[in-house]
Amino acid sequence: MDQQKVIEGCIKGKARAQEELFNHFANEMFGVCIYYSPNRADAEDTLHEGFLKVFQNIKSFKGEGSLKGWIRRILINTALEKYRKKNPLYLLDDQNIDPADDIDRDEIISNISADDLIALIQELTPQYRMVFNLYALEGLSHKEIAEKLNISEGTSKSNLARARSILQQKVKAYFYVSSKKLNV
Amino acid sequence: MSERNSNIDKLFKDYLVGYESQAPKGAWDRLNSEMRKSRSVANLWVWRAAAAVVLLLLTFAAGYFFSDYKKATNTPIALETLTPDQPETKGQEIKLPDKTKEQVAGQIKVEPNIQGDQPAKKRQSQSIPANNQILASEANQSEVVEDPSFDKAIVSNDFQEVGEDNLEIIESEATIAEEEIATTETIAPQEIPTDPEYLKQLLNPDMDYYAGLEEKEGKSSTSSWSFGPRVAPVYAYRSLGADNSGTSFNSYYNEVEDGIIALGAAINLNYKFSKRWSLNTGMYVSRIGQENNQVYAVADPGGSGMYKLSTSSGAVYINPKKFESVMIQQQVSAKDTIPGGYLVNGSFVQNLDYFEVPFVMQYKVMDQRFSVNILGGLSPGVLVNNRSYFENDGQKLQTGIVENVNPTILNSLLGIGLDYSISTKVSINMEPTFKYSLSPISTEGNTNNHPYSFSWFTGITYRFY
Numbered sequence: 001m002d003q004q005k006v007i008e009g010c011i012k013g014k015a016r017a018q019e020e021l022f023n024h025f026a027n028e029m030f031g032v033c034i035y036y037s038p039n040r041a042d043a044e045d046t047l048h049e050g051f052l053k054v055f056q057n058i059k060s061f062k063g064e065g066s067l068k069g070w071i072r073r074i075l076i077n078t079a080l081e082k083y084r085k086k087n088p089l090y091l092l093d094d095q096n097i098d099p100a101d102d103i104d105r106d107e108i109i110s111n112i113s114a115d116d117l118i119a120l121i122q123e124l125t126p127q128y129r130m131v132f133n134l135y136a137l138e139g140l141s142h143k144e145i146a147e148k149l150n151i152s153e154g155t156s157k158s159n160l161a162r163a164r165s166i167l168q169q170k171v172k173a174y175f176y177v178s179s180k181k182l183n184v
Numbered sequence: 185m186s187e188r189n190s191n192i193d194k195l196f197k198d199y200l201v202g203y204e205s206q207a208p209k210g211a212w213d214r215l216n217s218e219m220r221k222s223r224s225v226a227n228l229w230v231w232r233a234a235a236a237v238v239l240l241l242l243t244f245a246a247g248y249f250f251s252d253y254k255k256a257t258n259t260p261i262a263l264e265t266l267t268p269d270q271p272e273t274k275g276q277e278i279k280l281p282d283k284t285k286e287q288v289a290g291q292i293k294v295e296p297n298i299q300g301d302q303p304a305k306k307r308q309s310q311s312i313p314a315n316n317q318i319l320a321s322e323a324n325q326s327e328v329v330e331d332p333s334f335d336k337a338i339v340s341n342d343f344q345e346v347g348e349d350n351l352e353i354i355e356s357e358a359t360i361a362e363e364e365i366a367t368t369e370t371i372a373p374q375e376i377p378t379d380p381e382y383l384k385q386l387l388n389p390d391m392d393y394y395a396g397l398e399e400k401e402g403k404s405s406t407s408s409w410s411f412g413p414r415v416a417p418v419y420a421y422r423s424l425g426a427d428n429s430g431t432s433f434n435s436y437y438n439e440v441e442d443g444i445i446a447l448g449a450a451i452n453l454n455y456k457f458s459k460r461w462s463l464n465t466g467m468y469v470s471r472i473g474q475e476n477n478q479v480y481a482v483a484d485p486g487g488s489g490m491y492k493l494s495t496s497s498g499a500v501y502i503n504p505k506k507f508e509s510v511m512i513q514q515q516v517s518a519k520d521t522i523p524g525g526y527l528v529n530g531s532f533v534q535n536l537d538y539f540e541v542p543f544v545m546q547y548k549v550m551d552q553r554f555s556v557n558i559l560g561g562l563s564p565g566v567l568v569n570n571r572s573y574f575e576n577d578g579q580k581l582q583t584g585i586v587e588n589v590n591p592t593i594l595n596s597l598l599g600i601g602l603d604y605s606i607s608t609k610v611s612i613n614m615e616p617t618f619k620y621s622l623s624p625i626s627t628e629g630n631t632n633n634h635p636y637s638f639s640w641f642t643g644i645t646y647r648f649y
Contacts, residue, residue: 019212019216023212026211027204028203030205034203034205042505044208048211048503114200117199118200136196167192171192
């Protein structure tokens with residue numbers, strides 16, 4: 001894909017250039033949408049709305065940084081907007097979660113797939129999922145997460161701790177079930 | 185603990201950053217379809233704005249050419265130079281309307297070729313536009329000259345032939361320096377009320393209220409401009425005409441659809457060209473639409489992945505995610521004429537906003553401080569907003585545009601105008617108005633849907649002279 005030509009075509013509103021850009025990034029961006037969404041249907045919606053914004057705002061892409069990173073940021077922001085709209089006053093379950101035992105990463109890697117991990121992430125409450133993704137996958141600080149989700153830094157930290165704990169338990173449980181299945 | 189955290193973070197990061205999943209089939213088609221719509225809407229806005237500007241320009245141009253403003257600004261100006269060594273006439277020229285001249289003719293002294301005591305100055309016209317015959321003809325008939333110092337008026341009849349080059353206007357020395365431009369009408373307003381005929385006219389109960397005000401202020405013309413803002417609550421609905429292809433659906437639509445209550449706004453511009461008749465125009469934004477309280481929809485037979493919701497004003501294609509969030513059950517009733525239909529929670533509202541420039545004739549039936557008018561005319565408009573939404577428990581879920589809506593509309597309009605003058609220039613107005621669209625709302629024409637609306641405009645009018 002000749003990126004510059006495609007961008008110029010998209011700025012002019014040419015459908016062929018837009019289609020080329022979409023096809024080039026659709027699968028990767030759909031992957032992003034999936035782990036930011038509670039289910040596949042919501043992810044499809046995020047992909048749709050996100051790419052609409054990409055084409056509406058492509059004039060503002062100045063070429064600083066990669067186009068892929070720019071599109072990815074737009075899609076993540078779209079997912080965050082949807083989260084904020086759907087969960088304005090989301091009450092978190094405040095029950096204590098027992099800290100999970102440590103997991104043997106190497107052992108798990110051989111038995112688990114990305115789809116399995118996505119399924120686990122999608123089981124998290126929306127706010128835990130957002131905090132965990134933004135911190136662990138995007139590398140944002142708690143201050144940045146707090147601003148994006150309109151929560152305090154302390155809430156971000158506690159949400160992250162709980163999300164991690166839940167995921168550790170789930171991964172372990174998944175690993176345990178998988179191991180038993182393998183043994184059978 | 186920290187290492188454990190690091191492990192779980194790294195596990196997910198390793199797997200998910202760069203993770204790809206096959207994008208859903210038809211995703212591009214849906215995206216492209218939506219972008220095409222927004223592109224066409226954007227283009228339509230440009231055309232609508234251009235059309236609005238042209239209509240406004242035409243309106244103002246028409247007003248200019250038919251108004252007295254044109255006459256006033258085209259009044260010829262006699263350029264004059266002072267010529268020394270001519271005898272000066274005491275007194276000041278006053279040109280009066282013919283009627284007034286006749287009335288005062290018996291009371292004034294006719295004295296041709298008046299000569300003053302002081303050295304005279306003559307103001308001689310250098311040029312008079314060819315289309316102006318007024319100065320010359322009036323000068324031919326008579327010339328009223330008043331000498332304020334002696335408190336009397338003098339009419340001179342000695343001008344037998346006045347050409348473009350030798351029209352003479354005689355003025356006192358004191359006013360020459362102040363008055364460089366002569367016009368045909370220079371009646372001093374404070375002089376008029378002393379005229380018994382005029383006072384008699386004012387006391388006549390049948391006299392036009394505004395005409396009285398105009399004459400009181402020295403205005404002889406009945407024409408004037410006025411303008412003002414107006415707002416109105418609007419009830420909008422539609423009538424469905426008989427149509428061979430659509431009659432089977434009309435009874436269904438009439439059963440499930442209702443009118444809507446909305447707001448209308450206007451900047452009204454009125455040109456009064458006689459005591460009774462005037463033309464209303466301006467800029468109106470009016471909303472029409474309908475509400476569907478028993479919504480059901482079907483998966484689009486075209487295979488776009490959208491849900492199709494049919495209404496009497498046109499189809500709406502709805503994003504499946506949005507639709508499924510309001511969908512409550514599949515339609516299984518035997519009455520369901522379209523297999524695979526879905527019932528929807530809440531109501532479905534369609535709004536179509538038109539920008540209109542009306543041309544409405546107004547006839548004044550009662551002409552007092554409180555006046556009553558009858559209005560009738562046409563109001564062409566262009567579509568400026570097309571939207572629909574589901575409404576449930578006060579929440580609105582936008583669902584997109586109504587397909588195949590006519591981008592232009594031609595309304596007929598009837599109304600009653602009630603005006604109450606709170607001063608010579610300001611009045612408050614109320615206008616109950618009925619509007620019926622002569623053109624169908626949809627270009628498809630299955631239901632022959634003609635919108636209509638009742639509005640109650642309320643506003644303020646400011647009059648110019």
